[in-house]
Amino acid sequence: MKLLRVGPAGAERPVVLAPDGTARDLRPLTPDLDGAFLAALDPAALDLAALPVTDLAGERVGPPVARPGKIVGIGLNYRDHAAEAGAAIPAEPVVFLKPTNTLVGPNDQVLVPRGSEKTDYEVELAVVIGRTGRYLETPADAAAIIAGYAAVNDVTERAFQFDRGGQWDKGKSAETFTPLGPWLVTPDELGDPQALDLRLWVNGELRQDGSTAAMIFPVHETVRYLTHFMRLDPGDIVITGTPAGVTLGRPGTPFLRAGDKVALEVTRLGRQETTLGQA
Template identity: 70%
Template sequence: MKLLRVGPPGAERPVALGQDGTAYDLSGVTADIDGGFLAGLADGGLAGLAARVAAGRLPVAEIGGRRIGPPVAGPGKVVGIGLNYRDHAAEAGAPIPDEPVIFLKPSSTVVGPYDEVLVPRGGEKTDYEAELAVVIGRTARYLPDRAAAAGAIAGYTIANDVTERAFQFERGGQWDKGKSAETFTPLGPWLVTADEVADPQRLPLRLWVNGELRQDGSTGRMIFPVLELVRYASQFMVLEPGDVIVTGTPAGVTLGRPGTPYLTPGDIVEIEIDGLGRQRQVLGKA
């Protein structure tokens, strides 16, 4: 099932898409697509809701021309994974990590898939990163294995892990400084529930800047697969329903393309992952 949120920021309404593309209003089922709703789906509510959508037993929603918000409301945290593709580590001049590299992004970075992305004040090297995002559906702490990790996943969506490289590498401190500006995590357009993603390690992903293909990879090239990332992260923090893990980016970022200009206001970034849809952002300035 595909879940999305439609409407102006802070007033989005929950919607489900049927197999034929019909949009159904979920306002009578839940106030929002948030951690509580996702936990309910994980605890047995998914099959019932999917049956109601399949049978058309919900009000039809008119979504044409309306803003699409991030598919999950107010995630408690966004967990970033760095250097998780060998080709990206190579282009960044970094060694292959022995364990997943973790950083955190504040929830204030999360915007919709078509919302404006802002180059931050003082930013000089704003970069894109096409990524598969995992949305958590069950509280997860000290997961024992990958099978348990699979049971904690509500679904998948697309993320752009926007990064200001000058802040990340030239201003001291941790990576978080370059990852945390407002609008730096566009998510969506949909949350595709985990039952509809047969294998998260077989998803091609692509990114274009102003129509030029910059990234063309596959989640099959991850160093640490999705289930291991969820299991591993749960050893260091409690993952709550609605939390998001962005799982790393393949080669092709501006950082790895000498002579390629970084993003500036007016640039257009588009990302596509097979089965998860497509997002598009126009760059502005904070």
């Protein structure tokens, strides 16, 4: 099942895409795709035929999750990316947090921060939590609390991240730095989260071409691990790391600037396309 939110920023409406390609309005069931709806979601029990058909022509696509409680990031989760960053392979997941006000739609404008020297891209798989998770024991337990998956760009300002006091959150927190979507795809439709291709282009040039099969810490293990350090709640988002090919690992390649066009795709999770602006 594919879930999305369409409409002006701050006034999106929830929609489900039926297998026949028609879009169905979810507002008879929920005002939004928030944690409360995701906690009660049972894709097998949803009667799509009972929902009104809606037209998506010309509609802006927003992030497919409304008002997440937190966005949790995982760093250096691919060996090739750790190598290009000059970092050791982590013994445990590297965890950071992103403000929820970085969240934007998949095709919304990403703003290069004022004072930026090294704004960079990171195509990633995002996990959206659907049940509360505390001190989970096994990866199977973690799989049971996942509502769905989405494509995400973990935009990062490297000078803020590494050169301004060693705080990763500084480089991850600028407004618009988490474009998410277009869809939230439920686990039954996605299949194996460790068998997805991730690709990203800048101005038409392929920069990243990886697979979630290469993760150091697989999705379900990562979610299980996090629940021993924080409670995960319905609507929370976990972004799971990026493969090699970021600008940081390409000496001589210019970092992102206003006017650049970034596109990315993740298998079965759709495509993002954005043109960068200046904050």
